[in-house]
Amino acid sequence: MALQPEGTPCWADAMFADVEGAKRFYGDVLGWTFGESSTEFGNYTQAYADGKAVAAVVPPMPGAEEQSAWCLYLASPDVEATARKIRDNGGQILMEPMKVGDFGSMTLARDPGGVVFGVWQGGTHEGFDVRGVDGAFCWAEVFTREPDKSDAFFPAVFPYTAKAMDMDAHGEEFRTFHVDGDPVLGRMRMGEEFPADVPPYINVYFGVPDCDAACATAVERGGAVVWGPMNTPFGRFASILDPHGATFSVIDGSTTEGEMPEMRDI
Structure with a gap:
């Protein structure tokens, strides 16, 4: 099992x-x-x-x-x-x-x-020893240009239920997939801000004690900040491109701003 x-x-x-x-x-x-x-x-x-x-x-x-x-x-x-x-x-x-x-x-x-x-x-390796702390996995989001396909696919393969939040006046939607009522994965549409040569991917978030300091270190070590830092109700986060071309995000969950958004069942 x-x-x-x-x-x-x-x-x-x-x-x-x-x-x-x-x-x-x-x-x-x-x-x-x-x-x-x-x-x-x-x-x-x-x-x-x-x-x-x-x-x-x-x-x-x-x-x-x-x-x-x-x-x-x-x-x-x-x-x-x-x-x-x-x-x-x-x-x-x-x-x-x-x-x-x-x-x-x-x-x-x-x-x-x-x-x-x-x-x-x-088997003997269960996966993450820890999550949700500094240096560890905190969250992940599917970034896709075809959200309808991902929205149908993932709940068909895994026992997910879904919730959604309208993000703007145009009805742009952020979706979360849940297991036993707990959110485990998000889904975002890739808009025009993403260059055409950037493929769909899953954005992985790792915890840090200071988002701005992590970004500064990343730049000093040859990486680039591609988005943020930004305060949200979930924490202060930013997306980083490492020197080898891999994208990931960092988040300081202790620095929050605003009220948690309302999500509706789908």
Whole structure:
């Protein structure tokens, strides 16, 4: 059975051609330390926040040296069954389900709108040791140009219910997916502010004690702030492009402004 509720974000990793450079950057920006590389599993290297596993970095596989990107994994009690649901609902399997030693089983997939994500069936590795604290995963949002496809796909594959919030006078909508009543994943439409060559993706948020300081460090270390910092009812956050081309967000949940928005059931 699933070690975490099905559909819950449970792990995040990214491929970097320059793993040592990525370790320096994320160590400085997020305060991560790193374990020993696992040569048996392609030099997969876990990142830690205060000794707790929060993510991983890995060199690209041969022939996959494209732009770096963060990949979010969603929990499954049966990765083979989830892969079938992905196919049945118009998604594409990019990496067939496979066992990763006794750590667990995984597959990589793409939704009908082009959003890449992973599925993880935990074994001895359940996923995040901690979340919602400095240096750890806090939240994630699907960024897509075809929200209708993602809105239909994800609740068909995972046991999600959904809520929505109108964001402006034109009816632009932000949606959240819930597991057992708890929000686990957001969905945003990619507008004209996104260059045409930016593919759909899942934006992963990591906690920081000071959003502005994290942004300043990111810029000093060769990254760029692409949006923010901005105060919200959820915290002060910003989106960052790392020196290797991967986008992620940082959020200081202790600095909030405004009232929580009202969400309606769908």
